Amino acid sequence: MNLTKINYEADEKWADVVPILQQEGENSLAQIAYTDEYSQATSYLRAVMASNEKSERAMELTEHIINMNPAHYTVWLYRADIIKTLSLNPVKELDKLEAISLNHPKNFQVWGYRQSIMSIIPTLPPKELSFLAKVLAKDAKNYHVWAYRQWLVEYFSLWPTSEGKGSELFFIDSLLTNDVRNNSAWNHRYFVLFGRNVESVMPLDIFTQEINYAMAKIDTAPQNASAWNYLKGILRKQKKGAKEVEHFALQYVSLEDESKIRSSHALDLLAEIWAGEASDKACQALDLLSNKYDPVRANYWQYRKSLIKAAQAA
Amino acid sequence: MSISGSHLAVQRHVEYIQSLDTQQDDLEYWLTEHLRLNGLYWGLTALHILGHPEALSREETIDFVFSCQRENGGFGAAPGHDAHVLYTVSAVQILVEIDALEELDRRTNEGRGKVARYLANLQDKQTGTFAGDEWGEVDTRFLYAAINALSLLDCLSMIDQQKAVEYLQACTNFDGGYGASPGAESHSAQIFTCVAALAILGKLDLVDTERLGCWLSERQLPNGGLNGRPEKLEDVCYSWWVLSPLAVIGKLDWIDREKQLAYILSCQDTEKGGLADRPNDMVDVFHTHFAIAGLSLLSYPGLEPIDPV
Ligand SMILES: [Zn+2]
Numbered sequence: 312m313n314l315t316k317i318n319y320e321a322d323e324k325w326a327d328v329v330p331i332l333q334q335e336g337e338n339s340l341a342q343i344a345y346t347d348e349y350s351q352a353t354s355y356l357r358a359v360m361a362s363n364e365k366s367e368r369a370m371e372l373t374e375h376i377i378n379m380n381p382a383h384y385t386v387w388l389y390r391a392d393i394i395k396t397l398s399l400n401p402v403k404e405l406d407k408l409e410a411i412s413l414n415h416p417k418n419f420q421v422w423g424y425r426q427s428i429m430s431i432i433p434t435l436p437p438k439e440l441s442f443l444a445k446v447l448a449k450d451a452k453n454y455h456v457w458a459y460r461q462w463l464v465e466y467f468s469l470w471p472t473s474e475g476k477g478s479e480l481f482f483i484d485s486l487l488t489n490d491v492r493n494n495s496a497w498n499h500r501y502f503v504l505f506g507r508n509v510e511s512v513m514p515l516d517i518f519t520q521e522i523n524y525a526m527a528k529i530d531t532a533p534q535n536a537s538a539w540n541y542l543k544g545i546l547r548k549q550k551k552g553a554k555e556v557e558h559f560a561l562q563y564v565s566l567e568d569e570s571k572i573r574s575s576h577a578l579d580l581l582a583e584i585w586a587g588e589a590s591d592k593a594c595q596a597l598d599l600l601s602n603k604y605d606p607v608r609a610n611y612w613q614y615r616k617s618l619i620k621a622a623q624a625a
Numbered sequence: 626m627s628i629s630g631s632h633l634a635v636q637r638h639v640e641y642i643q644s645l646d647t648q649q650d651d652l653e654y655w656l657t658e659h660l661r662l663n664g665l666y667w668g669l670t671a672l673h674i675l676g677h678p679e680a681l682s683r684e685e686t687i688d689f690v691f692s693c694q695r696e697n698g699g700f701g702a703a704p705g706h707d708a709h710v711l712y713t714v715s716a717v718q719i720l721v722e723i724d725a726l727e728e729l730d731r732r733t734n735e736g737r738g739k740v741a742r743y744l745a746n747l748q749d750k751q752t753g754t755f756a757g758d759e760w761g762e763v764d765t766r767f768l769y770a771a772i773n774a775l776s777l778l779d780c781l782s783m784i785d786q787q788k789a790v791e792y793l794q795a796c797t798n799f800d801g802g803y804g805a806s807p808g809a810e811s812h813s814a815q816i817f818t819c820v821a822a823l824a825i826l827g828k829l830d831l832v833d834t835e836r837l838g839c840w841l842s843e844r845q846l847p848n849g850g851l852n853g854r855p856e857k858l859e860d861v862c863y864s865w866w867v868l869s870p871l872a873v874i875g876k877l878d879w880i881d882r883e884k885q886l887a888y889i890l891s892c893q894d895t896e897k898g899g900l901a902d903r904p905n906d907m908v909d910v911f912h913t914h915f916a917i918a919g920l921s922l923l924s925y926p927g928l929e930p931i932d933p934v
Contacts, residue, residue, distance in 0.1 A: 419762055423761075423762055452854070452857070454805065454809070454810070454812070457809065457810060458805065458806060458809055461808050461809065492855070492856045493856075494810065494854055494855040494856060495810050495854075498798070498804075498809075498810040498811070499810075501798075501799050502808040505799075506807075506808045536843060536855050537855050537856070540799075540800045540840075540855075541799070541800075543800075544798075544799030544800055545799075547799065548799065606881075607845050607846075607847065607849075607880070607881045607884065608842050608843070608845070608879060608880070608881070609881070610878045610879050610880075611838070611839065611842050611876075611879040614879070
């Protein structure tokens, strides 16, 4: 984008516009921090907005201001207005946004604007998902980007197929292969599978598929809380208890040989499974957690134990 | 260690907050100007907790607050800035804190009703959530801010509370936490906003306290600090975002109090005053406030108690 200094007062193209200066008092505290170039450009923006001008030169003006201050939200809204009024090509606009989105990925305006432009495009532009992959490669946990991606999934209905497959799951898997502790990716996985407003048709074995998926990922990093939380979330959604993963969890725990305990999360889940029928073992697991494997949360583990004791006494 | 120490350097922190208003020549002051009304609220609340509410002039505080009010009834970050729900709640909270809410009725002709109408109009009638301003970004932070302010103004009846509750419920996640919108990842700060809003609306029975408490207590790291999401770095502002909802659901003892106290104290600058996000970082009023508020929730001796909501 243009880095040279732009002087509207010296530009013939703008000769017919009378800039509207910032009013006395308004933003007076802030003025010091702004450059002359910025003050002049925003004075022309005020004039353009006052006459509701939607034009090519107004597009250039908004671009200039956005480059100087991408947090200026009125200018983004006005730019979206111009695009809609003049029926400018929205896909071309998205291409233009790429650099600023990569440079200011934590700026909400960038994503709110992208969403408003995208919502005048009828089908998903072919480059969109690879662009998002590029942004997430820089910061895989950016909250704005994930919120935007969820909107995109709903808007273009990028939900998994009835066989439980699809581009979103494929992408999430590539992120988790890269970093299995990426909690945002786990959350997105749950969202695309179970987050639809309309009760969707899901294959009966979706739970089996996801339980297997989580177990395979846990095996690569048994102490990864995100994967265990996902597994617990799926089991909860399935409403059949956690008994079916007992053998799996036992791979990382041995009550007889403490040197074989490789995951506090496995102990946690086993304590839950054992709470009813094998309460002594459950209490043993909870003691191990509070004394050795997660002492920071000792009170929490002891609370769980007190529930078991209370049930025994009843 | 001269930087941290094992006691809260109360006098230093009071002086630090007082000094913020006199540093108007610093470039940093200008750059953070968009946060000023919030900054005033954070500084003032910290002073109240520290037991020095008189350290900022009451009259000047009120004047500044009203200089930020806009035509539409909302408040901006500083004089001349557009209104936003986050600054409006700060304005209301400040006025309540210094017992000056009646100034709203005295100084403006439509009084608190106008502020309340500004806030109520930000509610999305369809979904029940709130936008931050007239431009439409939605986030449970804005919902909490609006509900908190409306409750302080005693005007909650102006909004559709049932819809707001349904929206909050839709933000519940599979891991027991809450996100910024339905489906969005659980995040400690969003959990604070959702739980506090449900508390104000009298709907805490909708919270699965056991699973939420479990997730929140999992935020404590071996060094005693708290983080906002799994695998993220600790930060002293989470001493508020995590501890407040734990206090609301009565599970504050599920974290290691001593370790958390030691962590917060390690973030203070005992020479110049103020607290930072992490030990040895630059202090700021935002982290100073959340750290001191966290200490208050943990009943650190000598501090005034704070309402977790
Ligand atoms: Zn922080």
